[in-house]
Amino acid sequence: MYDTPFLERNIVTQEVKISARDCQVHYGDNHAIKDVNVDIEDKTVTAFIGPSGCGKSTFLRCLNRMNDTIDICRVEGRITLDGEDIYDPKVDPVQLRAKVGMVFQKPNPFPKSIYDNVAYGPKIHGLARSKAELDEIVEKALRRGAIWDEVKDRLTAPGTGLSGGQQQRLCIARAVATEPEVLLMDEPCSALDPIATAQVEELIDELREQYSVVIVTHSMQQAARVSQKTAFFHMGSLVEFGETGQIFTNPRDPRTESYITGRIG
Amino acid sequence: MTDAAKTPTARGAKGVSLLAPDAHTRKRNAAEARFRIYGLVAVGIGLFFLVALLSSIVMNGIGAFQQTGYRLQIELREDVLDKTGTRDIENIKKVKTFAYAQLIRAAMLREIEKAGIDTPLAQAKVTGFSSDLDPMMSDGARAHLRDLVLADPGLIGQTIELRLLASSRVDGYLKGRVSRDSIARDKNLDTVHLDLVDALRSVGVVNTAFNPAFILGSDASDARPEQAGMGVAILGSLFMMLVVLVLSLPIGVASSIYLEEFAPKNRFTDLIEVNISNLAAVPSIVFGILGLAVFIQFMHLPQSAPLVGGLVLTLMTLPTIIIATRASLQSVPPSIRDAALGVGASKMQAVFHHVLPLAMPGILTGTIIGLAQALGETAPLLLIGMVGYIASNYPDGVASGFLDPNSAMPAQIFEWAKRADPAFYERAWGGIIILLVVLLSMNFIAILLRRRFERRW
Numbered sequence: 001m002y003d004t005p006f007l008e009r010n011i012v013t014q015e016v017k018i019s020a021r022d023c024q025v026h027y028g029d030n031h032a033i034k035d036v037n038v039d040i041e042d043k044t045v046t047a048f049i050g051p052s053g054c055g056k057s058t059f060l061r062c063l064n065r066m067n068d069t070i071d072i073c074r075v076e077g078r079i080t081l082d083g084e085d086i087y088d089p090k091v092d093p094v095q096l097r098a099k100v101g102m103v104f105q106k107p108n109p110f111p112k113s114i115y116d117n118v119a120y121g122p123k124i125h126g127l128a129r130s131k132a133e134l135d136e137i138v139e140k141a142l143r144r145g146a147i148w149d150e151v152k153d154r155l156t157a158p159g160t161g162l163s164g165g166q167q168q169r170l171c172i173a174r175a176v177a178t179e180p181e182v183l184l185m186d187e188p189c190s191a192l193d194p195i196a197t198a199q200v201e202e203l204i205d206e207l208r209e210q211y212s213v214v215i216v217t218h219s220m221q222q223a224a225r226v227s228q229k230t231a232f233f234h235m236g237s238l239v240e241f242g243e244t245g246q247i248f249t250n251p252r253d254p255r256t257e258s259y260i261t262g263r264i265g
Numbered sequence: 266m267t268d269a270a271k272t273p274t275a276r277g278a279k280g281v282s283l284l285a286p287d288a289h290t291r292k293r294n295a296a297e298a299r300f301r302i303y304g305l306v307a308v309g310i311g312l313f314f315l316v317a318l319l320s321s322i323v324m325n326g327i328g329a330f331q332q333t334g335y336r337l338q339i340e341l342r343e344d345v346l347d348k349t350g351t352r353d354i355e356n357i358k359k360v361k362t363f364a365y366a367q368l369i370r371a372a373m374l375r376e377i378e379k380a381g382i383d384t385p386l387a388q389a390k391v392t393g394f395s396s397d398l399d400p401m402m403s404d405g406a407r408a409h410l411r412d413l414v415l416a417d418p419g420l421i422g423q424t425i426e427l428r429l430l431a432s433s434r435v436d437g438y439l440k441g442r443v444s445r446d447s448i449a450r451d452k453n454l455d456t457v458h459l460d461l462v463d464a465l466r467s468v469g470v471v472n473t474a475f476n477p478a479f480i481l482g483s484d485a486s487d488a489r490p491e492q493a494g495m496g497v498a499i500l501g502s503l504f505m506m507l508v509v510l511v512l513s514l515p516i517g518v519a520s521s522i523y524l525e526e527f528a529p530k531n532r533f534t535d536l537i538e539v540n541i542s543n544l545a546a547v548p549s550i551v552f553g554i555l556g557l558a559v560f561i562q563f564m565h566l567p568q569s570a571p572l573v574g575g576l577v578l579t580l581m582t583l584p585t586i587i588i589a590t591r592a593s594l595q596s597v598p599p600s601i602r603d604a605a606l607g608v609g610a611s612k613m614q615a616v617f618h619h620v621l622p623l624a625m626p627g628i629l630t631g632t633i634i635g636l637a638q639a640l641g642e643t644a645p646l647l648l649i650g651m652v653g654y655i656a657s658n659y660p661d662g663v664a665s666g667f668l669d670p671n672s673a674m675p676a677q678i679f680e681w682a683k684r685a686d687p688a689f690y691e692r693a694w695g696g697i698i699i700l701l702v703v704l705l706s707m708n709f710i711a712i713l714l715r716r717r718f719e720r721r722w
Contacts, residue, residue, distance in 0.1 A: 069606065071530050098609035108600035110619055120618070121608035171604070178608055 014041040017182060017212040018063060023077035025058055025067070032058050036077075036238045038231055040182075045204060045213045047227035047244065049220060051259065054233040056216045057105075060184050063214065064100035065093040081182070098125055101180035105187040107167035109159030109174070114151050117159040117170060118142060121178035137177055145173025146203045165196020172203060176211075183207060185215040189222065201226050220260055224248050232256045322697055329695025332476035332491060333436040334428045335402070335465070337372040341414060343422045352418045362407040365414075369406060369429065370398050377461070380468040384461045400453050401462065403430035405485065405492040431471065433491045433688035435462055439473050442687060479695060483657050484677065490688035493681070495699050497655045501571050501671030502640060502703075505651075508575020508667065509582055509639050514632055516579075517586030524587075525594045526616050545584035552581045553645025561649060569653040569670035574646055578639040585638060589631020593624040626718040633711035637704050643675040652676040674700045 018040040025033035033055045040046050040063075048056035058067070065086060067073040079086050086096050098121075109117050118138045121127075128134035138155075142148040147169040151162070159170055168188055175183060185204070189197040204226050207213055217223050223230055224244060231241040232253070240247060240256045251257045281287070286294070343350060345364050347357055377384060386397045406429040413427075414420055430436075434454045437443035439462070448454055465471045482494025528534045556577035560566045566573050597620045605615035646652065653670035672680070674696065681693040 064607075066603070066606065069602070094609055094611045097606060101609075102603075102607035104600060104603055104607065106600055108598075108604040110601065110604060111623065120605075120610075124608075124610055124614055124618075174604075174608060 014043050016040070017042040017082065018214075019080050020059075020062075021078045023059070023062065023075070023079060025055070025062060025076075026074040027058075027070070028072040032236055033062070034236045038238055038241055040212060040214055041229065042181075042212045043208060043210070044229055045208050045215060045227040046229040046231065047223035048214065048216045048231050048233060049218075049223045049259070050233035050239075052218075055236040056231075056233045057186050059233070060186055060214060060216050063182070063184055064097050064102055066097075066102065068093055098178050099180055100182040100184060101175035101178060103168070103171050103175050103183065103185040103188050106191050107164055107171050109162070109167050109170050111158060111160050113156045114142075114159045114162070114170060115155040118174050118177045121174060125178055127178065141173040141177035142170075144176050144207070145169045146199060146206070147173055163196070165192050165199060168192060168196065168200055169203065172200070172207075176207070180211065182212045182214065185213065187216050187218060190218060197222070220248070232259060234259070322694060322701070325691065326694030326696075326698040328440045328442070329479050329692045329698075330476055331440070331473050332479070333431040333439045333471060333473045335373065335376075335431060335470055336426065336428050336472070337369065337376060337470070338424055339368055339372045339410065339427050340424045341421050342368065346414060346421050347418070352421065354415070354418060357415060357418055357421070360411075362411050365407040365410045366399065366402075369402060369410065370396070373398050373402075376465065376468075376470050380464065380470070382461065382464040382468075384464070385457055386461055401432055401435050401458055403432050403491045404489045406430050428474075430491050431462075433489070433686065435471070436473075436491055437688060438462060439466070439471070440691075442691065479692070480699065483655055484672065484680070485656055487684055487686065487689075490684075490686050490692060493689070493692055495674065495677060495696050498672040498674045498677035498696075499699070499703075501574070501651065501653075502674045504571035504667055504671065505575040505578055505673060506636055506640060508572055509578045509636060510632075512575070512579040513582045513586050513635065517583050517632070517635075518590050518628060521587045521590035521594065522616060522621070525591050526620070527612065541584050541587050545588060548644075549581055549642050550644040550648065552577050553648030555580070556645060557648050567668050567670070568650040569672075570668045571651075571671050571673075572667040573649050574651045574671075574673060575667075577645045577649060578642060581642065581645065582635040582639045585635035586628075586632050589634070590624070590628045593627025593631070594620060596627065597623045622718075626715040629714045629718070630711045633707050633714075637707045640704060640707070641675055641700065643679055646673050646676045647679070652680055654680075674703070 016039045020036055020038050023033055023036040024031070036059060048060060050056050061067045062075050062079060063086075065075075067075060075087060081096070081099065085091070110120065112120075115138055118141050119128075119134055122134060122137050128137055139148065139152075142151065147166055150166060151157075151170075159167065162170060168191070172183075172185075172188070188204075189200050192200065201222065204213055204215065208228075215223075215226065227244045229242070230244045230247040232239045232247065232251075232255075234255050240251060240253045242252075247256060248260060251260060345367060346360050347353075349356055377386075409429065410427070431439075432454070434443050434448070434451065435458070438448075438459055443451075443454075445456055445459060448456060448459065462471055478492070478496075479494045480499070481496040482492065483497040484494070485492035524534060524537065556573060560573045560576055561568055566576075601619050601623065602615050605619045606612070610618065651671065651673050653672045655670065655672060678693050678696040678700065681689045681696060684690075
């Protein structure tokens with residue numbers, strides 16, 4: 001996958017999963033996200049790139065309402081998942097987050113066993129009726145997280161005892177265990193070494209078959225490697241959004257060009 | 266720094282050897298060495314005072330755990346205790362302790378005779394009524410004997426071997442607190458008594474042995490310090506600690522979880538936070554007078570009751586527990602909360618499934634430290650009258666529950682320290698040892714719990 005030239009990629013436009021219209025985010029007096037309009041497609045990896053502090057992580061956290069936990073954060077505009085407004089007062093964020101899973105920048109397994117880490121989500125959502133069913137869900141999630149072979153003999157060992165890369169794949173397995181429809185990843189590889197990064201990237205490419213994946217990354221190479229769509233954020237605005245190949249080879253906006261050629265950021 | 270500014274090229278110049286430290290480095294190293302010495306001196310002073318404190322407590326107080334007594338063969342004569350011979354408990358109850366004193370005197374005279382001791386105190390032995398011997402015995406001895414007979418009237422007519430308490434002055438003589446010089450001005454005891462004690466000691470009738478009554482027994486009047494014990498006060502403290510634990514742990518933990526995890530951050534919650542921190546610094550006597558005004562004068566709860574003491578100490582402990590709990594909740598990394606919310610847990614599930622278990626060691630440590638603080642608190646107890654004088658144990662005594670008058674360990678120590686007789690002074694130090702042992706074991710439990718819960722991390 002790493003050697004595929006951009007222009008030869010087979011681009012298939014999928015149906016829109018998440019759509020944001022005139023999205024504004026304020027942190028207190030700070031206008032962090034300005035007028036963002038974006039359509040995130042199903043079964044596609046969408047990368048958010050941009051310099052530090054440009055708002056890409058903030059916008060990502062809007063997509064599953066993780067910003068609700070920050071008191072001073074205020075979100076305006078309309079963000080829909082399958083056409084339903086996720087900021088509708090009738091929406092329970094807990095239900096939303098079960099549909100839109102999230103993987104964080106720093107691997108953050110619970111200080112519990114590997115099994116419990118993965119089983120926690122299905123347990124609280126009541127996805128398993130029996131222990132056997134739960135075992136099955138855990139195994140499936142760990143296999144999808146590409147970590148099953150490494151941990152199958154020590155499921156009772158603490159998740160915090162794994163290496164950084166394994167922890168991050170465990171967190172991905174934990175996120176997919178609740179059968180989400182969208183997977184948000186906030187710089188999932190920034191704390192990992194190149195080998196672990198390669199494993200996670202490979203995993204992201206596999207996950208694309210079932211989920212809509214949104215990944216925030218600082219590494220433009222990573223965005224180029226794993227994503228089909230790329231959004232470039234700068235100073236809180238979405239500067240350019242399009243096919244990854246087009247963004248990296250033929251950016252329309254001068255700011256995008258400056259960033260990907262290393263002149264800003 | 267000034268050196269470097271003056272000769273900017275000196276250190277950077279070629280040819281300066283690394284083997285010889287320059288002036289600046291020497292100065293820096295000397296400052297560091299000086300600081301280490303200050304630190305060691307400070308730690309040394311601290312350790313010295315700790316050792317001095319502990320050794321003086323132990324040296325002064327260890328005597329309270331030992332008590333002098335006489336081993337006597339007491340003939341429980343039927344003609345004295347039960348003249349009718351019917352063993353009717355009502356008749357036996359009519360016999361006062363005065364009669365029992367005769368039996369003890371007689372037993373003592375027999376021991377003197379058996380050992381062949383020549384003492385002027387035994388001159389009246391023919392009658393067996395030599396009250397000259399009485400100052401050697403504890404006033405409690407005859408009462409103790411009477412209780413024994415009342416509990417089992419079948420003993421009447423038998424001769425039983427019994428250990429009876431010596432008076433506090435004889436006890437002090439054996440422990441070195443009372444000397445022949447100091448006794449000169451004492452009306453209660455003469456040197457002839459001390460001669461007799463020495464002689465009895467050499468034949469093994471008098472000895473000093475471990476005194477469980479000091480730990481289990483109740484307080485005693487001014488006249489008989491040899492009988493006084495901490496038992497009732499320990500019970501009172503235990504009742505209070507139960508009240509404090511049951512009230513302050515749930516209230517403290519629940520309010521800190523709410524404030525830390527759920528409450529909106531606004532001026533009102535800021536105000537509450539500041540006030541909680543201020544409450545922790547309020548002098549304990551203020552809580553005492555508050556308890557007096559609210560619980561006793563307004564709510565008419567009984568005075569001297571462990572329930573009221575526990576309520577007052579709860580007020581005092583709450584800020585400590587809340588501050589400790591909030592600190593340990595804050596120390597749980599936010600990534601754990603994110604992780605739980607990210608897989609679709611509700612706020613409450615995130616807190617109770619993940620944050621609280623991780624904060625548990627800190628919460629428990631804070632709670633136990635708060636309890637230990639409450640256990641050693643004296644001032645508020647004085648104001649609500651938790652200095653009850655209870656001279657008999659449960660079930661005979663009144664200290665049986667949360668609403669009965671009681672005392673507490675620190676209040677009991679304070680009471681003893683106040684009394685004139687130096688024998689009580691020794692008991693006050695002994696009480697401090699018991700209090701310290703209880704406090705240290707509580708801290709030890711805190712450490713154990715901490716270890717136990719931290720292993721899950």
